[in-house]
Structure formats: structure tokens, C-alpha cells
Amino acid sequence: MSLLDRKLFRDLKALKSQAIAVALVMACGLAMMIMTRSLILSLATTRDSYYERFRFAEVFARLKRAPNSVREELAAIPGVARVQISIAIQVTLDVPGLMEPAVGLINSLPERGEPVLNRLHVRAGRLPAGRTAVGELAVGEAFAAAHQLKPGATLSAVLNGTKQPFRVTGVVLSPEFVFEAPPGAALPDNKTYGVFWMPYKELATAFQLYGAFNSVAITLDPGASEGAVIAAINRILAPYGGRGAYGRVDHPSHRRVDDEIRVLQGLSVAFPLVFLGVAAFMTNSVMSRQIALQREQIAMLKACGFGNxxxxxxxxxxxLAIVVGGVALGAVGGVILGYRLVEMYHLFFRFPQLDFILDGRVLLTAASVSALAAFTGVAGAVHRAVRLPPAEAMRPEAPARYQPALVERLGISRWFSPSFRMALRNIQRRPVRSGLTCLALALATAILIVPNSFRDGITYVIDFQWDIVQRQTVTLSLVEPGPARAIADFRHMPGVVWAEPFRFVPIELKAGPITRRLLLQGLPERGTLSRVIDAYPQQFTLPPRGIIMSAKLASVLQLSTGDSVNARVLEGREREITIPIVGLAEDFAGIACYMEIHALNRLLLEGDCISGAHVVVDKARWPQFLAGVKETPRIAGCIIKDSLREGFRKTTAESIGLLQKIYMLFATIVAFGIIYNSARISLSERARELATLRVLGFSRGEVGAVLVGELVVLTLVALPAGLIIGSAFAKGILTAVNTETVRLPLVLTAENYAFAVLVVASASAVSAVFAARKLADIDLVSALKALD
Amino acid sequence: MPSDSHGSPSSVRSTRGKDEPVFHVRGLARIYGEDTAAVTALAGVDLDLFAGELIVLLGASGSGKSTLLNQLGGLDSPTHGTLLYRGENLADFDEKALTSFRRDAVGFVFQAYNLIPSLTARENVALITEICPAPMAPEDALALVGLSERMDHFPAQLSGGEQQRVAIARAIAKRPQVLLCDEPTGALDVRTGITVLEAIERINRDLGTLAVIITHNAILADMADRVFTLSDGRIVNIRENQLRAPVSSLAW
Structure with a gap:
């Protein structure tokens, strides 16, 4: 070790708390970058290799029913590589330990061998044995985990009106259901929705579909046109009640994973870069101060023959030592937090294995960027120091020049105390330093706003959806649309206080090249349970003609009120219709369109039909009601509002809670680091001034106030700025991920703001007190000494 | 100013006999470090200083005069001996009491002025007057040192002599019992030094403040009532001037 290095080592030791503060802020930026970029890499890599290994299809289609021979026609389409036909049917389940009925999507397993596409990963147990197995099924992992179903467990399913017992043979995963939730759901509800697989024969026989299929999955040849294949599939399946093919982009599970990656991308760039910038600035201020203090040493070294x-x-x-410390801390922190977040993703996404993959390139890039930024920061100070002729450097620096602060010239300065003026003038004398300090604090505040605005947005949506839009206790759906008089049966079920009918019809909307497939909901003209709400938010009275659609859907289709939309009915007698849009609904969960129920039935030329009913249930007779539902084979689905709501709330709380904790940690470190560092540098630069004040009779507290006055002013400016920046960030991210499945309103509450202000203000205050404790070390007698 | 304008030195002595001293110092010692590394900065000093006196402490560098001044100003506490300020033992003062002693009773003037660079002359004075019980107006204090014209200038815009006079105004604006000046002219040329010393003398005379000036410049001794010469931490000589020489007559 050279003697200069030994000096370096000892200087570092003397500056250790400041060096640590800088390294910590740098580590925050790096940790955030490494965490988010690595999560993106982990999700994308895992997803891609999962898709490849288990042959996730590229084009999907559902239909009413087609004979298995149609498979050959599909396989013959130019560009189609592989075709997998199967049956997928939604049924009602009776799960032991669950009071309410659950909904299961049962998929068929091929009669022979493994599925060609969308293969299953067996997590535990085995698949149902052979084609002849009866009363066996495999269950998707998310549902199994929610109910602690292990191989050997039993449950009942209502197959085509007959309740049958089943034994669970295995727990499985499918690339089709990475996100195991009903289509369109933003958050999973694994208690009441699950995915299952059973042998083709048993399922097909139960639904009189033997020798036929109602679901197709297809992979394409390299270079094939997806659009052309989709068009061909639609042509072939049209006579069989085809509901329109779609690519991966529209696949609900795939899409949800994509959305998540997009959120991460939003978070992975701006914040980390700004933190790294702040860290570079802090390195610069620490080094500038250090070099200023060592002017005479530098002069001596030069005088003794050391080169520039x-x-x-x-x-x-x-x-470099600071950068190395920051990178090491940041990498470790990023990996630890990444592991925690990966665990959180297990709540949402089911992969055979989702491992945290450290994005090494990002680590390298981030480290180089930090090093470069730190070096650039130091270069100026070093250059200034070595440029001085030794004789001049031996002399102390000239005293600082000040002038009245800008705000004082407004004529309000007579109300300012001298210490406040000192603070203002110090800020103005170093505008860049003050600005960056302020910016760093503002960003610390801003990052706290983001996760909480997500949380508040979700709470708002939940409350809006289930207090304003949907006021029923339970939604019951029929296996097949039934006659309107069935509503009377619903009203007579045990515990039911009130019931209102609905009619759901799958349709495809078309506006120019854009098509969307969704359920057209028929509701009573002015229902009291499931209501359609406008932007104000008032309930729509559904007119006898025309549809009301989600504002988001209208913007996707580039339509608005007064326009007409072309629709293709995808059920029963297929037909093309043109319907006028009569209003836009404010909703957040998926996309939807609504019509008055009789108007819809007239349009379908089907007479009075209902798909199910929204019902209000007397809580006192809840068990009787649920038993009644489980005993009614015609009921295919039962969605209980409160359990859905509770599930949402829990998932939200867990995921946002973790994010919030991580961001709070970052914000605290940044606020603490920047204030501590600024206060220490101030203390070093103004030691003489502060010692003088002590000698002149200022108490330690008063001198402390002078020391931190400047930082208090900067913090007071930074807090509101941070709230504004944070709100803009939240808005930006919400806009970026404003998709048809996931969209949140920007909800900014006073609590959110207050929390952010509280965290940053307390971190700053504690940090300032820490730094101010160093005031005790000030040597009063030094103030009396002459400068030279 | 001629010294007879405010009474003869003998009359000062006679009143001094009846008064309680401002500082009563006996056997005052200050030793830094311990055992073999111990350095004795003050080795037993006895003195009494009275209100209205102008005292000069003379001595070479390391003689202990700064250490003595620090003791009087409550910046440091003695290792042995008694140091009473108006009958109260400064050694018994805690941190808070020492702070209010400095705040209310003592005015400091430093060799390097120690003005706050970010505050104007007036504000530098106001900074102190705001925390004192019965201060004079900053403008009046600055007028006393002849700086009425330059009150709104920042330290960097003032000459060395002007800066030192601002420092004196800052020290006297609180109407201190004691004015402690550490080499107040050390960094100044003769002419500027004279204006600064005149300001100190005027305060001492007009306000009856006990003024203690540290210097290694023996010529300043002529302006004092009494002159203590220190060497090796002891008072080696005491001189009483029958007549204080007017500051304007000094030359070095």
C-alpha cells in the first residue's frame, strides 16, 4: 500500500458516516434498478421458457361444438403448425370447507398421450389415469393452494345438471393459466375460481360432446401471418358457433403477465436513474468539500513533486471507494428485495418455477453509470485543486461573497429573522447544490405517493364496483339461458329477498380493423342491483334501443355516443347487427356493454330469456341459501360479492404492502442520506461561523437551528414539489398501464400525501438531529484563533 | 481622548477599593493533557478586574494570555483555582449557564472578526441583539463605531478595519459587563488599528464596560488602566498607568 493509499484509507475512515450516506443513496438507486430489471428478466425468461417447454399455443378459439374431423381442416390452413382440440366447460363445484359454491373451468385431456399443445406440468400426484379413468381430475395449483387440496382430496362438480364426486389425482400447472383467474379479472380470486383437467371421454360424455370439441389451440409455422390464420379459422369455425379466434396478445393470462412487465418497466427507469444522479451529486459535494479542506495538503504534495x-x-x-460500496450494497439489496418480490408474484402467477434471475448486464451498466457519474462529479473539484499554483493553494480560500436573496427583494424581508436570511442567502449562493438537494428530497417524497395511489385506486374501484355498480349479494348464472319466468324460481329460493334477471350474450364488436369480443349484458331498464353508471356518477335508465358501453371500450374502438357499432352475436343463431351507442359507462373492471334486457332479447330474436339473476340474500338465512344453490343443478355459477371483495382486498394489501415497505425504505434512506450529508458539509464549511455564534452566546440548540435552517427551507420547498412529482408519476404509470383489463383511476388522497410528508419530514428531522449532534464537537476556542 | 476627561487614575483606584470586582481570580491554573504529556498553560494566576477598567494583557505567543481570556469568557474551565464572576464561581456553571453568561454578560472581539458572511453589518449585529435581554438598537451600536454609512454592506464588501468595527458593534450592542478582545488589531494596519482601538476605548469610557485586550504589541499598554504581562502561564509584571494615553497618540 502506497503512503497516498494509506492516507486515502484514513481519510475515508474519518469521513465514514458521510461516505456511508452517499453509498446508501447510490445503493437505493441500484437496488431499485437491479430489482425491477431483474424481475422483468425473471418474468420474461421464465415465461418464455415455460411457453416453449410446455408448448403454449399462439392462436386460440372457442366455439359451440364441432366434430373432431374439423381438426383436419384447421390443420390444413397454410401457416398452421400444430392443432390441439379439446373441450373446456365451466361448472359449479362443491368444495369441502367452502360454504359457497365455486366455479371451475374443466378442460379435457386427450384420449391418447399428452396434449400436443398447452401441456401440463404435474406439481404433485399424477394426471387422471388413461382414457377410461372415471371420477378423477387434476386441479390447477392456485385453486389447490387456496383450498389446500392435495392428491387424494375429494370434491363435487355439477356436470350437466348432475352432481358427481371426484378425486383429485394431481396438482398441475398450465402455460394457459399462468394467471389463474376468470377472463378479464385484474386480480385472482383463487377461492372461488379454479381450473381443472379430466379425461376427454368422461367430460365429453357428460355434456353430450363425445366426438366433438369446443376449444382449439394452434401454433404457427415460423413466419406465418397470424391475422391470415385467424381469418381462416373464423371462416372454418363459423358454422360451428365459432366465437372468433384470437392471438396471444388477447389471451387473458398472457396479457396479464405482459401488463405486469409493463408496470415494472415503468418503475425501472425513471426512479433509479434519478437516485443515481442524486448519489453522483452527493459524491461530488462530499469530494468537493474534502478537496477544499485538503487544499494545503494538495499544495504540499505538489510542492514535493507529486504530479497532477x-x-x-x-x-x-x-x-471509487464510495461507488464500490454503493454498488455492493445496491446489488445485495436489489437481490434481496427481488427475491421478496418474486415471492409476491407467486400470489399472481403460477410458473413451474419462478426464480429470481439477476440481470447481470444491468448490474454492470448501473455500476459503470454510477462510477462515471461519481468521477464526473469529482473531476471538476480535482481539476480546480490541482490547477492552483502551490503557493496560492497554501493560503486559505477567499471569503464567500453573498447578496440579499431574491425573495428578500420583494420587500417582505423585514419579517425575516437573521437566521432565516442566512438560510435563504446560503441557498441562493449555491443554487445547483440547493436545487439538487431539493430535488432529491422531492423524489423521496414522490416515490411514496406511487404505491399508495395504486392502493387507493384499487380501493376506489372495489368500492365503486361493489357499492355503486353492483349491489347484489350474489350473482347466479344458469347452465343454459332459460325462460324469463325462471326469475320467479330465483325469488323463491331460501333466503332470497330480491332477484333481478340478466342476460349475457357473447358478441364481437367491430369498428374498422379493431374487433373486441365480450359479453353484452342485458339488464332491467332501471335495475336496483346491477346498475350502469355514467361519469357523474348517476345511474343510466337503459333505453329501449341501443347499447351503452364502457368509456374505455369506446375509446379503443374510436367511437363515441351517437355512433353505431357493428356487432356479431356469437351464440345461438349467429348474425350481424348494427347498434347505436347511446351512452358511455364509467367502469374499471374489464370492458363491458349493456342493453335493456327486453331490447336485447328482441335483437336476438329469441323470446324472453335470462342467463341468470343478481340476488339479495338475507344474511340470517345464508347457510340455507348456499345449500339451495349447491342443490340446484341448473345453476352453473355463483359469485359471492363479499368473498370476491375480500379476496381482492387481501391480495392488494399483500402486494401493495410489500411495495410500499420497499419504497418507504428507499425514501427514508434518501431523505436521511441527503439531509445528513448536507448538514455535515454545512457543518464543515461553516464550523468557524457556528463556533463564533456559540462564543457570542447562542445555545447549542440555536446554533443547530442556524445549521439546519437552510435544510428546513429546502425540505419545505421539496415536500409540495414531491407531492406534485409523485402525483405525476402515479398518473404516468397508470396511463402507461391503462389497458382493457387493468385500469385504475388516479386517486390521490390526503392520507397518501400526509403519509409521504410525514415519512420524509421525520427522516429529515432525525437525520438533522444526528448531524447536529456533531455540534457538540465544535471547538469554541478555535473561533478565537486567527485564520492563518 | 485625554484620560483626565473621565477622572484621574487615582480616583479609579479609590472607587475600585470599595467595589466588588467583576472578576476575582485566585490560583487559576489550566493544564492540558495528563501525566508526562501535560502542558501547563496557566500556572496559578491571581487578579481582580473591576468595572470600567481597560486592561491590557501582554505576552509572547504561548505565554497563556489567550488561555486566560478563554477562562474569563467561559469558553474553558480551570483545572485548579477560583474564578468568580460577580461572586459566582464560573467553574460551577453548567453548559446552559455558561451560554447565558456569554450571551448576557460578555462581548467578544476576535482577531479574525468572525462575521457571518451571509449577513450584512446591521444583520450581524441584529443577530445578537435579538437574543439579548436589553440590547441597544443595531443602528446605534454601529453609529458608536462610526459605521452608520455602511450598515447594509456584506462583510466581503467591507475593509478589515470596518469588519472589525462591525464585530465591536456586535459585541457591545448587548451592553455587556465585559468586553474581551483577542488581538483586535492583529490583522490591521496602524491607522485602521487606531480607529478600532478608539471604538473600544469609547465603549469602555461611555458605558463603563470592563474591557480586556490581548495583544503582543507593547505600545497598546499605554492606553490601559492596568497592564498585566504574562509569561509561562504566570503574571510576571503588573503596571498601573496613572494617566491613560489617548489612543490617537499611539504609534507602532
């Missing part, structure tokens, strides 16, 4: 390059290198090494 050696001296420059010495200080570069100093900042």
Missing part, C-alpha cells in the same frame, strides 16, 4: 495525475488519481480512488 497522481493527485487526481488519489481523489478518484476516494470516490
Amino acid at each position: 495525475r497522481q493527485i487526481g488519481l488519489h481523489y478518484f480512488k476516494f470516490s
